[in-house]
Amino acid sequence: MFAQVGDRIVVDGIHHEGDRRAGVITAVRHADGAPPYEVRWLDDGRKSLIFPGDEAEIEHSSPTGSKV
Template identity: 40%
Template structure:
C-alpha cells in the first residue's frame, strides 16, 4: 500500500448496511509511502494512527476529487429536475 498526504483511506464495512469508513490521510510515517498513516476520519473528525488491514485501500486525491465533482454535477442535475417539476405543478395544478 502506498499513500501521500491528501489521499483518502477507505475501510470497507464488515457488516451488511454498515457504511465504509472514509478518512483523509494527513501524514505518512514511512519514506516509501507505506503505513502507518495519520488519518482524520470524516464521520467524527477524530484522528488516529492507522496500520491498514486487508479491508482497507487508498484512493488518490485526484481520483477522489474527480469522483466528488461527478457527484456534485449529478446532484445539481437532480435538483434542476425537481425544481422544474415543482414549477410545472404550481403552474398546472391538478384538480
C-alpha cells in the same frame, strides 16, 4: 499499499456488513508511503493511527498515484 498526505482511505467494515469509513491521510510516517498512516475520519473528525489491512483502499489525490 502506499499513500501520501491528502489521499483518501476507505475501510470496509469486517464485522458489520455495509459499514464503511472514509478519511483523509494527514501524515505518513515512512518516506516510501508505507503504513502506518495518521487519518482524520470524515464522519466525526477524529484522528487515529492506522495500519490498514485488506479491507482498506487508497484513493490517490493526484493523478500520478502514490509516490514510491
